[in-house]
Amino acid sequence: MEKQIEEELIVRDFLARQRTKLANDRTLLSYIRTSLYFLVSGTALIKVDDLENVRDFGYLSFLISILLVALGFVNFFRLKRKLEKGKYYSM
Numbered sequence: 001m002e003k004q005i006e007e008e009l010i011v012r013d014f015l016a017r018q019r020t021k022l023a024n025d026r027t028l029l030s031y032i033r034t035s036l037y038f039l040v041s042g043t044a045l046i047k048v049d050d051l052e053n054v055r056d057f058g059y060l061s062f063l064i065s066i067l068l069v070a071l072g073f074v075n076f077f078r079l080k081r082k083l084e085k086g087k088y089y090s091m
Helices: 002-008 011-047 054-085
Strands: none
16 A cells, blocks of 8 residues: 555655655654663662762653653654555644
8 A cells, every 4th residue: 555655646745755754763763862861861870879869860760761762662653654554644
């Protein structure tokens, strides 16, 4: 079905769709990168022995990291499914 939709598109629309796919990939990588930043900062905050209150922020940072990865993958696959079905006009 995707091949049939791509054959009906003119070149400009086909290229716009390809740019949207690449932007979707870049967005997923951005979510993963941000999640890794939170993971590293959470690890650093947990390892601080002088301040006990900071350890809670480390655990919160871990939680945010997990949520960001999950949100990134949900958004990625949702947009990918819309593109495969040809519903990219209603995004």
